[in-house]
Amino acid sequence: MYTLTRNMFIHPYFIMHFLFIMFLLPLLTFSYSLHAATSISVLAQGSSLFVEKKDHLVSPNRLFAAGFHEIGQNAYCFAIWFTQPMADGKLTLVWMANRDEPVNGKRSKFSLGKSGNLVLTDAGRRFWATDTKSNEPVQLKLLDSGNLVLTHMHNQSYVWQSFSSPTDTILPNQPFTKVTALTSSRSLTNFSSGYYKFYFDNDNVLKLRYNSDEISSIYFPRPWLLPWQAGRNPYTTRIFAMLDSKGRFTSTDDYNFNTSDNGKILQRRLTLDVDGNIRVYTLNKRGWSVSWQALSTTCAIHGICGPNSLCTYIPESGRTCACMHGYKAKNKSDSSLGCEPTFEFSKPPEHYDFIKIPFVEFYGFDSQRLYRSTLNECQKSCLDDSNCKGFQYTFNHDSKLFECFVKTLLYNGFYKGTPFNSYLKLPKTYVLSYNEKVDIESQLVCSTSEIELKRPYDKNSANGTLKFMLWFSSILGGIEVLCFLFFYYFTKTPSSTTTQAYLAIATGFKRFTYDEIVKVSRKFSEEIGRGGGGIVYKGKLSDNRVVAIKVLHDAIQGEAEFLAEMSTIGRINHMNLIETYGYCAEGNHRILVYEYMENGSLAQNLSGANKLGWHKRFEIAIGVAKGLAYLHEECLEWVLHCDVKPHNILLDANYNPKVADFGLSKLFHQDVKEDSAFSCIRGTRGYMAPEWVFNLPITSKVDVYSYGMVVLEMITGRSPTSDQGISYNEIVEKKRLVDWVKEKVHKAPENLTEIQIMEILDPMMIEEFENLQIKKLLCVAVQCVEEDKDVRPTMSEVVKMLRHSGND
Incomplete structure (x- = not known):
């Protein structure tokens, strides 16, 4: 009691x-x-679901629900969704009946008629229907697969099913055929049909198409490639694709892939996102993480920034769209609408000139293609054409000739590198102002439009x-x-308690007081590690969870800034990244509490007794690559680790790797001495990319380099930091371990003999290795530690290479 x-x-x-x-x-x-929502398993003939009552169907496993879902102000769709809300409280929709014609929040109903027809009405007006008929008894039910089916009661055969008409998502084991297609939503808050379509084209090949009111173009696979050049097979009579329950996607056109977590039966969905990219999401606790995506170069997606704009991708901040000089945003809240000129193209040719935009390509819409063209000839062709907006002047390495592409529309512009150069046609006054001082053009942001339904009806007497x-x-x-x-x-409690509860909700973590940390760590009695960022202690929470407690001795910024960074870390969720449980931000104390890893760090296991055989090392290499790929390309906020090394790779009880300290580079105070030779450098000697030393732009490729050094250490057993009596510059420039490995493999790991492999391999595991795997891992590592960052692969490419190492 x-x-x-x-x-x-x-x-x-x-x-x-x-x-x-x-x-x-x-x-x-x-x-x-009078108003409570009703949950039922079957909708019988002559029955209805009402929007006011919030009636809905549920699947037997309680995983899915179907009913009216509010998608805007007084705007509802009949939809199917996952019953479990995400961490932000939102529900994940997987199907909608009337996405382009929402109904009112009053007097709308979804009915199964006596004739066997499903009808969605709003105040008696029909908005959507299946147009089905049946002389036999039928019923509507929601299956465990998320498929809403209208079935005959005597033999359970389907009269109609939602799987046959997907919107922007397909679920595991849902057939995708010639007559089905995915269409993206208009924006993150507007679920009506957007500009992107995923479908089987007339040549039986899966394609992605951008289709606006003005233009239409295919961007995946690359439109200039023939099907077999893109690895596709159009010669098939059976047109079919499917994502199975273990994360494997197969298609009759030979477009097949595996998710990063394939092999396990997890809850997944394949979605055509609002940015035109196909992604597979895996449900992890109360959040979706990307386990595969079709396009890693998001700026290559057609129409992503609209006309007359440039797309730029930076790993730290993601994709941005900006108007070109002389143009302004059509709508600053919707980047897909692009930009419009602030001048007219109605003047004679002598009033125009050109500005050069290096390394930029505008794909498509060529009115002329001139071979063996000079720059002056190309300029004249554009000036003489009143519809010309600019041109592209490119050196063709195959023909060894310059080519000119005259553009009537400027779409799909992004920085592609050499040999692409574009020239923008502008009035001479604009060219003059550009040459004197380049303006910082306005940036566009993603659409945040939301549907608001205003449909007046005659009110019934209350x-x-x-x-x-x-x-x-x-x-x-x-x-x-x-x-x-x-x-x-x-009876109110002290305000600090309320504040702590609020901050716990805002960051997604538990906020500990310093006294609680002292108690949990038993007065910091058991140290389990230390590094440049702080000291790590072992602790035990009140629910008996064993945790690691990291005391940050350099994190001296303000509490608000610390909490902002903790909020960022809280939105990062991946099986190969360490999970944070909570934090302490009290006075000058900045402490992180995260999961305890039974087998310590990779560094401890490499330098200690022989615990890591070849198979474990190979799986660790794949797991670390997956975690870094997620940080670089898949999580909501792109993060550079900046200190990838064996000490920051932790191993659980089954030796599964988890990357740690991926948020600490943002938590440390950046107040450094001006006379420091490496005042902007972050990382650990021996694992750092040359960009840090030579003051080059820092991108995600610095993590790729560090990952390559870690892999070389795992293969050879030699640490890149083991050289004594050598200056830091000498270590970075000579790259002793890298040079030693390259000398052994002669830059051709795939041709190594078994004797050469044994010379390179860590002596502690010579008795167990697989030739194909070690050759592939060596090849990947050598590519990752190239001095030229542009030659290094991305981490997602590393994952793909390792997953196809001959044993998959």
Whole structure:
């Protein structure tokens, strides 16, 4: 028996509160019954689901629900969604019946008629229907697969199913055929049909198409390639594709792939996102993480920034769209609308000139293609064409000739590198202002438009009894609130407790007090590691979870900044990244609490007794690559680790790797001495890319280089930091371990003999290795540690190479 007490006696408020609730209970129960949502498993003929009642169907496994879902202000769609809300409280939709024609929040219903027809109506007006008929009894039910099916009751054969008409998502084991297609949503908040389509084209090949009111173009596979050049097979009579329950996608055109977590039966979905990219998401606790995506170069997606704009991708900040000189944004809240000129193209040719935009390509819309052209000839062709907006002047390495492409529209512009150069046609006054001082053009942001449905209807006369009950309940509810405020005023807890609870919600973690940290760590009695960022102690929470506690001794920024960075880390969720449980930000204390890894760091396991055989090392290499690929390309905020090394790779009880300290580079204070030779450098000697030393632009390729050094250390057993008596510059420039490996493999790992492999391999595991795997891993590592960052692969490319190492 539980008794509410305060200072050893029952508070009078609780007695009053109890009597008050007992008085209200019958009234509130009756009022609630008028509006409570009803969950049913089957919709019978002649029955309906009503928008006001929030009726919905549920699957037997309770994983999916189908019913009215609010997609805007007073705008509803009949949809299917995952019943479990995500961490942000939102539901994940997988299908919609009326995405382009939402219905009202009143007097709308979804009915199964006596004739066997499913109809969605709004105040009697039909908005959507299956147009099905059946002379036999039928029923509607939602299956465990997420498929909404209209079935005959006697033999359970399908009359209609939602799997045959997907919107932007297909679920595991859902057939994708010639007559089905995925269409993206208009924006993250507007679920109506967007500009992107995923479908089987007339040549039986899966394609991605951008289709706006003005233009239409295919961008995947690369449109200039023939099907077999893109690895596709158009010669098939059976047109079919499917994502199975273990994360494997197969298609009759030979477009096949595996998710990064394939082999396990997990909850996944394949979605055509609003940015035109196909991604597979895996449900991990209460969040979706990307386990595969079709395009890693997001700026290559057609129409992503609209006309007359440039797309730029930076790993730290993601994709941005910016108008070119002389152009302005059509709508600053919707990047897909692009930009429009601030001048007219109606003047004679002599009033125009050109500005050069290096390394930029505008794909498509060529009115002329001139071979053996000079720059002057190309300029003249554009000036003589009143419809010309610019031109592209490119050196063709195959023909060894310059080519000119005259453009009537400027779409799909992004920085592609050499040998692409574009020239923008502008009035001479604009060219002059550009040459004097290049303006910083306005940037565009993703669309945040939201549907608002205003559809007036004649109101029915309200029921007098219901009105009275609603008013009466409202008045009594107000009295209840006043009583609660009165009680809170006299019994409120200190404000710090409330603040802690609020901050815990905002960051997604538990906020510990410093006293709690001292207690959990038993006064910091058991140190389990230390590094440049801080000291790590072992601890135990009240629920008996063993944790690692990292005390950051250099994190001296303000509490608000620290909490902002913790919020960023809280949105990062991947099986190969360490999971953070909580934090402490009290006074000058900045402490992280995260999961404890039973087998310590990779560094400890490489330098200690022989615990890591070849197979474990290879799986660790793949797992670390997956974690870094997620940080670089897949999580909501792109993050550079900047300190990839064996000490920051932790191993759980099964030796599964998890990358740690991926957020600490953002948590450390950047106040450094001006006379420091490496004032901007982050990382650990021996694992750092040359860009840090030579003051080159820092991109995600610095992590790729560090990853390559870690892999070389795993293969050879030699640490790149083991050289003594050598300056830091000498270590970075000579790259002793790298040079030694390259000398052994002669830059051709795939041709290594078994004797050469044994010379390179860590002596502690010579008895167990697989030739194909070690050759592939060596090849990947050598590519990763190239001095030229542009030659290094991305981490997602590394994952793909390792997954196809001959044993998959």
